[in-house]
Amino acid sequence: MTLGKASDSDGPRATKHSPEVTRENARRAYRIMLEARILEEKLAVLYRSGKIVGGVFLGRGQEALSVSLGIHLRRGDVYAPLIRDQAGRMAFGDTILDTMRTYLGSSLGSMRGRDGNIHRGRPSEGYHAMISHLGAMVSTVCGGLMAKRFRGETGAVGGTCIGEGGTSTGSFHEGMNLAGVEKLPIVVVVANNQFSYSTPNDRQFACNDLLVRAEGYGVRGRRAVGNDLMDCLSVIGEAVSAARSGEGPQLVVADLLRLVGHGEHDDASYIPAAMKESSLGGDCLDLARTTLLEKGWLTGEEAADWQKIVEKEVEETSSKVLREPSPDPSEEDWNAFSCLDSQQNSRYPEERQ
Amino acid sequence: MTLGKASDSDGPRATKHSPEVTRENARRAYRIMLEARILEEKLAVLYRSGKIVGGVFLGRGQEALSVSLGIHLRRGDVYAPLIRDQAGRMAFGDTILDTMRTYLGSSLGSMRGRDGNIHRGRPSEGYHAMISHLGAMVSTVCGGLMAKRFRGETGAVGGTCIGEGGTSTGSFHEGMNLAGVEKLPIVVVVANNQFSYSTPNDRQFACNDLLVRAEGYGVRGRRAVGNDLMDCLSVIGEAVSAARSGEGPQLVVADLLRLVGHGEHDDASYIPAAMKESSLGGDCLDLARTTLLEKGWLTGEEAADWQKIVEKEVEETSSKVLREPSPDPSEEDWNAFSCLDSQQNSRYPEERQ
Amino acid sequence: MSAITYLEAIRLAQQKALQDDPRVFIYGQDIGGFGGAFKATKNLAKEFPGRVLDSPISEDAMVGLAIGAAVEGMRPIIEMQFADFSTCGFNQIVNQAATLHYRTGTPCPLVVRLPSGGTPGGGPFHSQSMEAIYAHYPGLIVMTPATVEDAYTMLLEAVALDDPVIFCEHKFLYYHLKADKLPETVLPFGKAKIARQGRDATVVAYSAMVHEALAAAEELTHDGYDIEVVDLRTVRPIDTDTILASVARTGRLLVVGEAWPWGGVAAEVIARVATEGFGLLDAPPQRLNAKETPVPYHPALWGTHRPTASSVANSLRQLLEL
Amino acid sequence: MSAITYLEAIRLAQQKALQDDPRVFIYGQDIGGFGGAFKATKNLAKEFPGRVLDSPISEDAMVGLAIGAAVEGMRPIIEMQFADFSTCGFNQIVNQAATLHYRTGTPCPLVVRLPSGGTPGGGPFHSQSMEAIYAHYPGLIVMTPATVEDAYTMLLEAVALDDPVIFCEHKFLYYHLKADKLPETVLPFGKAKIARQGRDATVVAYSAMVHEALAAAEELTHDGYDIEVVDLRTVRPIDTDTILASVARTGRLLVVGEAWPWGGVAAEVIARVATEGFGLLDAPPQRLNAKETPVPYHPALWGTHRPTASSVANSLRQLLEL
């Protein structure tokens, strides 16, 4: 596996740790990363104890990259997170409560037990609920941005994430190409964690660097250091600003590792120890804390307090949701249509005759 | 529409009109181009007179590029031509007779009236019969090459063509990426004729040059001048040799124009006059004849003779095939399976019990 | 106005939708200045600048774009160049568009226009009838208009519905079918229509097959039979009530579909009548479909592959003797 | 050898195919060193170096590759990680693999393995049963084994057949179902099996639903009924003769499918029995399918969405009273 080499489209890196990463943003990002981490640890526990059925898919090690997209988006933007985006989701407004509810299939959750785990969102609020089929969300986000363009709304951005494995799908390609043709304000972040499930990059693509694909789509390419919060905030912040100010689609590629299995059923033993010990394997949460402490943007006490507060919130939310009732099949209308009632009769009045 | 700019992956162009283009190859290529052109003109006449039903899709203006792939392939190779590859097909061994039969739906043709026009081939001989869905043949050719690899056969090459519009399909992307991952000896020729049906390139892709995509697939990229036979023969010849000698996948991009509608029902009025008058619009057949005459590789008399001979063969074949019987529906077995008889009963013996 | 073709009705419906509803836009290959492979959007790009857009050859992304826009409240119409190419957008249609409302409560109002069905010389990849494939999926409405009037009103209805609609328009009807004027009233959504009244047997058909059925019915008047023809209009939902009422009158049922039999509309209709109207049947229900191969290219093969007035008439004669 | 699971039978069949036939190779995501998402290829990459290969996440290209290799005489097995993702390879399957033999006379022997069907918590995109979608297309064989023995023998048969085979293996049966040993004889290809003999009604089922049907039949013994269960084994072709013979004995028919009803296996079976065996029926044939929504995530919803022994028993009781 070759790690990315520097690319022409990456532009000058003088902006690294650029001043635009404010203390406030960095603190907020760290806090959200912490929430995502602690929440996901709890999800793993719930899975192991049989409370969550199906699977649990965590973003451990990818929180810095993930949060950096979510945090730069705002109300009115379109966001389609993927598997490892608990942090980005929370930055975009998702909550511990709704995450728990969705994983546990609560009928009070946004997915009402109909869909679960990472398949979560509130599309009417710009927060798309991913389908499993990788690559599919790129063009969906494009569609949201087209809608805004048709209505003459400017300044909105669309953001989506994908793993390096997802770039092999035809759907990803068609979406990227379309984004380029329509010059949409979309930011696509590729989290190159070196493996798609167990498959190493040399069985996934043959280029030295996925970033070279940006030019082929006519989009701007940028690189971020995937486990370095300050770099992710800076690079993705720039990408989002560029998109927002009309510079067209942006592709961000970041190398990193997931510090966990593909799902909680997977021990990730296929990841070589040497890779884990390389700089790729550094835990973004630890690194971010160290940086913030060094910069004096966070004190050790605050860090410890936050940890406790979040742990408490996660525990309390978990207990609460575990006591909530399961969805009741007999109350379901079992109807996939909005224009038909469950007997498949038209809801439309006959007086149109 | 920006025409391709020179690309890094294009390598030194000192090989232009390199000596490896032999007199014999150039003469053979020209002869085949002439056959394709005259045959296609006849197909257009048959279409206009109502003898060919459905559509006729011609490669006029693209013969030089097309023939250059077909002529460098040999028995044992895999070839999947596309819409505008009459010349390449004939170089690979297809005939005027089978083309006529297929267009006219003769039951004596290779497709037996079941499929028609450009959907023609003899897969068991390495000559794939394209499906309409653009992009689909790239991975199919990859599969043929994998088969040879599994069997330990070396030295075979796979070749396929596609229009620039076809590069927007997910299928193309997946096939190219897979070719890169498996390091297959495939040559993919993109005929960038500036339009996909009526759609200009600025609605099809946003990069300045499709050749930049080669690097993203980890394949070697080369450029050819699409209406210059000597350049096409040289560049594609090199690409095929490179693939044959184990250098992995090759992408050739050539700019040109189709000098005809998408199909014979289309007057191509969307192609701007200025573009037709630019160097892109030069007719490769005329250009090739001039070059051969200049080089002394062909005499004016020969050229005139060939023209007459081919015209005669085309006319005779057409008359012959027009007299051949249509397929008889009552003789069809109406069976899509090879393991079932038409009553959908198993052909497999019961003694396996 | 001179005679309006089925194709022109589709163009006019899109024109009206664009006119009446700013949320409507059309996205598809070659539909802009060129007006589409069949000219179903002729002049619309000029009349509605920026709202009728040429797409790249990317069926998956075309549908994905429509979904994202629908979520934001638009009413996209996607033109597939041929129904057969919708297989490349299949995943977005069946897994994203069809599931969105159920999963999230957000409606997904979009229309995918599928130029469908066989024409002479069309061959295996420009002739397919895919209604059964889409109708299998809960969440998709599937329309199959058989007349100029329905092509017009149902397409407008498709745009107005809050669900994704697969609009199967038949290429063979594009130029063949003409009407004097556009209708002013519409049948309620989801209702089948008695295209011809009769008492001896019911033929259920849809799309181009309605006309083969009507011609067969006409032919059978010479044998002294009076055949009822039901035009389904939409195949999801299926108007089972109208079918059962007809079978109650005639006692005999033949279902005709241009698609392949396995799991097709005809199978579904027969399953419904057999389960819900068993007692109404005086004879075994029958179906007539395309032959079980890809759609052949040669017109002589094609003419045998699909049901025609004469094969429908034959099936009817057999049914009437059962 | 200790008890063999349905999953292990699939692994062993692939091992035997690789062993016996140098033309066989396996291509799919994570099937190499990792042994597949469900471990259906565990250790095979090591045992057969270079013949069990990890693919990129490219379902379209995976199938395309298999087609090209099949044309050259290989016998590829493609593992889809879940049946649901085969939608992304749909076009190659239905338009290239299914049509190749008819169009060109060249056979296209490949197997696409689809880990199918619902499991608790699977949700809308990891639970689908797609047999009806593929069975609609002439040119595709569709197998739906319900037992450990069939999983083994039918997969070997799938590899041996000259046509493309869609092999729907049920994830819920992977670990639940066990057998003591592998079978030495095989039922002829395309034959259904009487899984349980009875005289009061016939339940036709396939895949996981065979076991729900058997459990329901058992339950109905307490009511004094004797139910026959037919396991279809392949849904394309369907062994209509065996079904008709069973209905001739029992006079009553219930068809159970885990997929959605519209155009599903149940619709097709009922259409066949209604058209070809109308006179054998003492009561209207009935079907029981999944509810008409995407497959829900929560186990309680999922348990109601799919037919179960108890809903099959209910349907049977109703049928027996008709």
Ligand SMILES: Cc1ncc(C[n+]2csc(CCOP(=O)(O)OP(=O)(O)O)c2C)c(N)n1
């Ligand atoms: C089209 C499609 N094929 C297969 C899968 C099954 N699948 C789920 S996640 C995954 C690996 C994804 O790898 P990558 O994109 O690198 O993301 P990562 O898991 O590394 O974050 C696969 C193969 C899928 N979801 N979609």
Ligand SMILES: Cc1ncc(C[n+]2csc(CCOP(=O)(O)OP(=O)(O)O)c2C)c(N)n1
């Ligand atoms: C997947 C798919 N979508 C749509 C079509 C319809 N179609 C046939 S040819 C064509 C244009 C192709 O353009 P290009 O690839 O540039 O080739 P050219 O015709 O210019 O040679 C289109 C859209 C198709 N064949 N396949």
Ligand SMILES: [Mg+2]
């Ligand atoms: Mg990855």
Ligand SMILES: [Mg+2]
């Ligand atoms: Mg072109």
